[in-house]
Amino acid sequence: MSSFGLVGFLVQHSPDVGTALRNFVRFLHLHVHGTAPTLAVNGRRASFGYEIHQPRIESVDQLADAGVAAGFNILHPCAAPDWLPVEVQFAHPKPKDTSPFQSVLQRPLRFDAEQNAVVFSADWLDHQMPGADSELRRLLQKQIDALEAKHVDAFHEQVRAVLKTALLTSHGTAGSNCWPVLDAQSHLASPVAACGTSFQELLDEGRFSVAKQMLEDSSAGVSEIAATLDYSNASAFTRAFRRWSGTTPAAWRTDQRKTSGRKPQSTGGRNS
Structure with missing residues (x-):
């Protein structure tokens, strides 16, 4: 997680897995542009997804595979040593050789899915993060809020990116759980209105x-x-x-x- 800078450290010191993933989704735009992680909850299952929004990117399937593997590696230490996903989904067709996927992910794979995502039991969202420091989290959040205040336009672009993902995965409504970027905006009364739009x-x-x-x-x-x-x-x-x-x-x-x-x-x- 240290490769994600302040965002990664905030994730590590979040109180529980659900908050950690929402922080990752909410603030990754401060560290990486052109991608949009998502967190959706549907009944007893949760999905941690990854989408690329830069147009006409070469090798987009391979980049999506790397994003899914990164999501797997983020979840594994956050949840517990015995954590395993229910299923791992890929939006691209099934390759001829799936052994590299099996060797890394070791779980059922589904290709030609609606999204690139790691699907797991929603119960893990309440799991406490190991070694979380509340005081350090407060200081990290303060730094991130200051950084984001300088990049209001970046938030606008993140909303656009998450909306595009929501549309492609049939969750294009304001109340959808695909909208953590909107729900998690605590320091603005109305984050969408703050972008000067509706x-x-x-x-x-x-x-x-x-x-x-x-x-x-x-x-x-x-x-x-x-x-x-x-x-x-x-x-x-x-x-x-x-x-x-x-x-x-x-x-x-x-x-x-x-x-x-x-x-x-x-x-x-x-x-x-």
Whole structure:
């Protein structure tokens, strides 16, 4: 965790695993840009995920694999020596040789999933962090708050990144557990308003970004994209897209492919 600087030390000295992971999700943007960790709880299971939001990154599957392995390595010492995940998920197709994955993770693997994530029992979130120092945590939090105050725009970008992840994994609502970055903002009365915008504006902006990504980089149909973005039907999505871009999704896709000469990729597990 020391490789994550102040954020890593804050995680190490958080009172419990749930708080540690929420701190990691909430403040990682101060240390790394272009990625968004997520923490979601669904019933008795929790998932600690990793997404890359920089467009057109090379070897994105390998980077996602590294992110999942890092998540595994973060959770293992935080929880307990006997901690093991229920399942490890990857958004890319199953490789021909899965032995390297098995040797490191030693748990059931699922490929073509909606996200890159380590899935584990939500009971572990209440597990006390070993060696946590409350006074040191207070000092670390004070330093991080001061650092973040200098980078308000970075918080705005983090909200955008987490929203994009939420949309791609069908959690694009303000009440979703995929929104720890919003829920954990304690020193601003309204973190979204503090960014000079509204949730709906960010949601529309995120939908437009995801729609363009899927139209350009996948073979997903308009109906499929509309469903991913939680529109009631393709017509509603087309009307929204025309409002954002001045043209239809099909026309935009055709123009982009003529310009770039790129061929559509497989939709994979996330249709993106």
